[in-house]
Amino acid sequence: MMDIKAIEIISNTLDVKSRIVTADIKELARFWEEPLRDARFADPRLAFYILKAVARAYLRGRNLRMGNAQGLRRHELTKAMLMRTMIRYAAGESMFSCLYETGVISLKAFASALNSYADIADEASKVLQERQNDERG
Numbered sequence: 014m015m016d017i018k019a020i021e022i023i024s025n026t027l028d029v030k031s032r033i034v035t036a037d038i039k040e041l042a043r044f045w046e047e048p049l050r051d052a053r054f055a056d057p058r059l060a061f062y063i064l065k066a067v068a069r070a071y072l073r074g075r076n077l078r079m080g081n082a083q084g085l086r087r088h089e090l091t092k093a094m095l096m097r098t099m100i101r102y103a104a105g106e107s108m109f110s111c112l113y114e115t116g117v118i119s120l121k122a123f124a125s126a127l128n129s130y131a132d133i134a135d136e137a138s139k140v141l142q143e144r145q146n147d148e149r150g
Contacts, residue, residue, distance in 0.1 A: 015102060019094045026091050027075045038095070041067055042103040068095045 015035055024031040045067050049060050069079060072092060078084045 016094075016098055019098050023091060023094055023098070026088075027072075027077070029075065037071065038098050038102060041071055042099040045099060046103040064096050064099065065092070068092050068099065071095065 015038070020031050020034055020038070024034040027034065045064055049063070069092060072088060072095065073079055077088050077091070079088055
């Protein structure tokens with residue numbers, strides 16, 4: 014579900030109709046999500062950095078000036094809302110409820126959770142690989 018308030022703020026900032034921003038967010042979220050499905054990163058935070066780059070490129074394409082530190086700061090809230098809306102669209106609302114309930118309420122906590130998930134996923138992969146080897150051997 015799209016956050017209507019965030020869509021309105023982004024569309025007002027960009028001076029674009031909200032239905033256009035909604036369609037853009039859906040498309041950007043798909044472009045971000047599709048390559049990440051099968052990707053394996055050494056550092057899971059790379060997915061976040063890619064999202065950040067996609068959001069910044071979109072805002073620059075919509076003529077927001079972000080070429081210096083002052084411009085970056087001025088549009089930081091818009092970029093954060095765009096990123097959050099893209100993630101919510103791609104992952105669904107349930108992911109955010111689950112993260113909030115487990116205490117993930119900041120960027121640092123989110124990065125920590127991603128790192129923990131990667132460690133658990135790697136360990137599970139090793140266990141499954143060992144089981145397959147044992148079954149074959």
